[in-house]
Amino acid sequence: MYAKKDFSFTTLGKTFIINFPHQNDKKSVLFLVILTDAIKDKYVDYIEDITRTFNSINLFFKSAYDSESVSLNLLEIIDKTPSKLLVKTKKWKLPFCVDEEFTKDISLFFKGNQQHLDLYLTKFFDLKFRFVFYGFLPGFPYLSGLPIDMAIARKSIPNNLTLKGSVAIGGDQVGIYPQNSPGGWHVIGNCPVSIIDFSSADLSIINPGDQVRFYKISKPEYQDVLEAIRTNSAHPYLKTLIDD
Amino acid sequence: MIEVLDAGFYTSIQDQGRKGHRHLGVPVSGAMDQKAFELAHALFGEQLHSSIIECTLIGPKLLFHERCSLVLTGAIMEAWLNEKPLKNNTPIHVLAGDELKLGRVLSGLRTYIKINKPLILPAILGSTSFYSPITKSAYLKSGIHLFWMKNDRIKEHSNSNSKLRWDDSYLTDQNIYAEKGPEFALLSDEQKKLLFKNIFKVEKQSRMGYRIGSAFETEPVSMLSGAIRPGTVQITSSGVLLIAGFDGQVTGGYPRILQLTEQAMNVMFQKKEGDTVFFKFYDKLHQKEL
Numbered sequence: 001m002y003a004k005k006d007f008s009f010t011t012l013g014k015t016f017i018i019n020f021p022h023q024n025d026k027k028s029v030l031f032l033v034i035l036t037d038a039i040k041d042k043y044v045d046y047i048e049d050i051t052r053t054f055n056s057i058n059l060f061f062k063s064a065y066d067s068e069s070v071s072l073n074l075l076e077i078i079d080k081t082p083s084k085l086l087v088k089t090k091k092w093k094l095p096f097c098v099d100e101e102f103t104k105d106i107s108l109f110f111k112g113n114q115q116h117l118d119l120y121l122t123k124f125f126d127l128k129f130r131f132v133f134y135g136f137l138p139g140f141p142y143l144s145g146l147p148i149d150m151a152i153a154r155k156s157i158p159n160n161l162t163l164k165g166s167v168a169i170g171g172d173q174v175g176i177y178p179q180n181s182p183g184g185w186h187v188i189g190n191c192p193v194s195i196i197d198f199s200s201a202d203l204s205i206i207n208p209g210d211q212v213r214f215y216k217i218s219k220p221e222y223q224d225v226l227e228a229i230r231t232n233s234a235h236p237y238l239k240t241l242i243d244d
Numbered sequence: 245m246i247e248v249l250d251a252g253f254y255t256s257i258q259d260q261g262r263k264g265h266r267h268l269g270v271p272v273s274g275a276m277d278q279k280a281f282e283l284a285h286a287l288f289g290e291q292l293h294s295s296i297i298e299c300t301l302i303g304p305k306l307l308f309h310e311r312c313s314l315v316l317t318g319a320i321m322e323a324w325l326n327e328k329p330l331k332n333n334t335p336i337h338v339l340a341g342d343e344l345k346l347g348r349v350l351s352g353l354r355t356y357i358k359i360n361k362p363l364i365l366p367a368i369l370g371s372t373s374f375y376s377p378i379t380k381s382a383y384l385k386s387g388i389h390l391f392w393m394k395n396d397r398i399k400e401h402s403n404s405n406s407k408l409r410w411d412d413s414y415l416t417d418q419n420i421y422a423e424k425g426p427e428f429a430l431l432s433d434e435q436k437k438l439l440f441k442n443i444f445k446v447e448k449q450s451r452m453g454y455r456i457g458s459a460f461e462t463e464p465v466s467m468l469s470g471a472i473r474p475g476t477v478q479i480t481s482s483g484v485l486l487i488a489g490f491d492g493q494v495t496g497g498y499p500r501i502l503q504l505t506e507q508a509m510n511v512m513f514q515k516k517e518g519d520t521v522f523f524k525f526y527d528k529l530h531q532k533e534l
Contacts, residue, residue: 058471134269135495
């Protein structure tokens with residue numbers, strides 16, 4: 001959990017940055033969700049946007065600001081933010097296909113050792129992740145919760161093409177590629193469901209602090225989901241929100 | 245209505261940008277040269293920002309099917325209205341059947357075409373700025389038509405703004421003013437000195453950002469991704485300087501050593517491949533460009 005002394009401030013032009021150490025535990029993750037909301041409430045009229053990363057909160061001011069008074073105000077907000085407030089978070093389940101078509105990257109990483117690969121994926125399906133922020137590409141979610149012994153360093157040379165839907169590991173971060181893109185993370189499978197549809201008016205999306213789990217689907221099921229999306233028809237796997 | 249006869253090298257629609265969606269990972273977009281964008285509006289006496297056409301390197305050929313007024317700002321390109329040469333920063337009347345032709349760029353890189361009518365374009369996440377895949381295409385295609393709102397009471401341009409003063413010397417300026425970024429301290433003392441002394445050459449550019457070579461090799465650091473905004477300069481371990489443009493990613497994983505001032509961005513983003521620049525230290529506390 002965080003103490004006031006863990007926070008420090010820097011500036012990047014009209015962006016004011018609140019730095020803190022990256023902590024993966026549930027309490028810390030939820031505290032930062034509450035803190036971000038409190039800061040947003042205070043500055044809503046003065047900022048274009050407020051963003052998160054694992055170790056920062058970033059305020060994009062509309063115009064020049066006095067960084068000293070902002071720092072003082074923020075320290076006060078940090079002080080006042082309760083660490084035990086109940087956060088209403090949602091639970092999501094995402095269909096995930098680990099057919100060999102999608103596991104070439106990770107298979108290469110395990111040098112073709114099928115046993116190691118299967119063990120890794122089995123462990124992965126048991127994990128609960130928390131969504132922390134979107135970055136890199138529009139709708140690219142950064143998930144925390146991968147144990148450090150399952151972390152895989154980024155590739156030294158990025159791929160030219162990582163496919164849309166790829167679920168990938170970069171260090172102890174997990175992400176899902178929302179579009180085809182070059183990428184330096186190790187792909188472990190594919191999720192056919194889009195996290196955000198920017199063309200839809202309703203951006204009901206995974207929010208910071210929400211829990212995310214992956215469940216296994218077969219290749220034919222994966223094709224069915226894609227077909228359902230293409231024809232805009234219903235499919236049980238398209239229901240990703242878990243009811244309370 | 246405007247018919248795009250030839251779209252040119254890389255022509256897009258830009259407005260005030262897609263502000264307020266960075267938390268979804270969506271870049272802000274908008275005009276790369278904000279000064280030229282503002283000037284274009286000011287020349288028509290418009291307070292509110294509207295969609296405008298951003299041209300890069302080689303401009304488009306446009307056929308006007310209705311009358312309107314237009315103005316060119318930003319980079320100086322070869323420009324003709326029905327074979328008659330046009331000057332930047334000077335609003336002119338256009339009649340139905342007139343053809344605007346922009347050729348090669350002569351000074352700078354990005355020219356803006358603003359007409360005094362509101363173009364009808366789909367706004368996605370509050371903006372008409374082209375950015376793929378948020379918008380279908382990243383650039384205008386030849387053969388398409390751009391429509392504008394009829395019956396909209398927009399006053400014909402008068403000469404009321406002809407006294408507006410502008411200064412296009414920034415197009416040839418080589419000085420790029422910048423503040424220290426959060427990871428500036430990762431540079432060695434020698435590198436810090438040379439950064440504000442050496443001459444740097446643009447290797448590659450796009451709306452996403454600029455790539456500039458340097459000899460500053462740095463220790464590879466395993467950083468968690470940090471916030472990036474237009475004008476943020478990151479350095480890779482092999483010494484490549486990456487300057488984020490308006491379509492640049494909202495997060496980046498390399499040390500952020502500099503942040504260009506707002507004015508310096510206008511200068512920088514008018515540079516093309518092969519152009520050279522000097523970085524100058526901007527002392528924010530003393531509001532001086534040293």
